[in-house]
Amino acid sequence: MTDRHSAAPDRLHSLPRYRQPLPRNSVTRHIVVMQSAAACSPVVGELEQPLVLNGENADFSRRLQRALVSATVGSHLYIMGDEAFIWRIYGEARSAGLENDEIDMTHTIAGARLVYCVHCGLTQAAGPESLLICIGCDVGLEVREHFSRRLGAYLGVCTNPDQPYAGVRS
Structure with a gap:
């Protein structure tokens, strides 16, 4: 990982970086x-x-x-x-x-990514869309451009903080 100042300006430092693997000669x-x-x-x-x-x-x-x-x-x-x-x-x-x-x-292939809901703690598979409904708590989530290496997931936060549980209570 690089620090924020040396990272590409169009890319946040917390996003994962992928590259083609290189054969390693010292590997047994x-x-x-x-x-x-x-x-x-x-x-x-x-x-x-x-x-x-x-x-x-x-x-x-x-x-x-x-x-x-x-x-x-x-x-x-x-x-x-x-x-x-x-x-x-x-x-x-x-x-x-x-x-x-x-x-x-x-x-190497397009597909699911993981999103962590900060409201219920559920990590769920999602597509590339920036908005989704959490399958654990029914809260509308915005998928942020922040990736947790520990969780292996993007951060999902409530899209409407004035009514965070609108989906559950309606």
């Missing part, structure tokens, strides 16, 4: 996690004997957990998919003990 084990075959990046073909996990496979969750808990020093994780998928896998990887510099995240 490449773990590629992709949401679907369509999410695969060409760099996978350049990796030496990668473990490739496809989110569409029936045993994906079990294989992912096994790969994450068995990752040792020298392993590198490449995550490819939409934002909701990327940040869910990132959270699992961090919980399993991988460090930030051992993880590359590449936003």
Whole structure:
């Protein structure tokens, strides 16, 4: 992350930055996690004997957990998919003990993103729209240009602060 003053003026510093992954020569084990075959990046073909996990496979969750808990020093994780998928896998990887510099995240397909409702605390999948109704508390939310790496979600705040619970009480 960069500080606010050196960030691009048209982009807030809290927004995630994605880039194409680069093959790393010092890595002893490449773990590629992709949401679907369509999410695969060409760099996978350049990796030496990668473990490739496809989110569409029936045993994906079990294989992912096994790969994450068995990752040792020298392993590198490449995550490819939409934002909701990327940040869910990132959270699992961090919980399993991988460090930030051992993880590359590449936003390769359009799809869902996660939005955190500040009113009820629910994190929900949403599209690219800037307005939505929270499925947890029925409050109209504006999705802010602020991203929490800890939550892996954008911040959703009430669109009408004068009537924050208008949807619930009507």
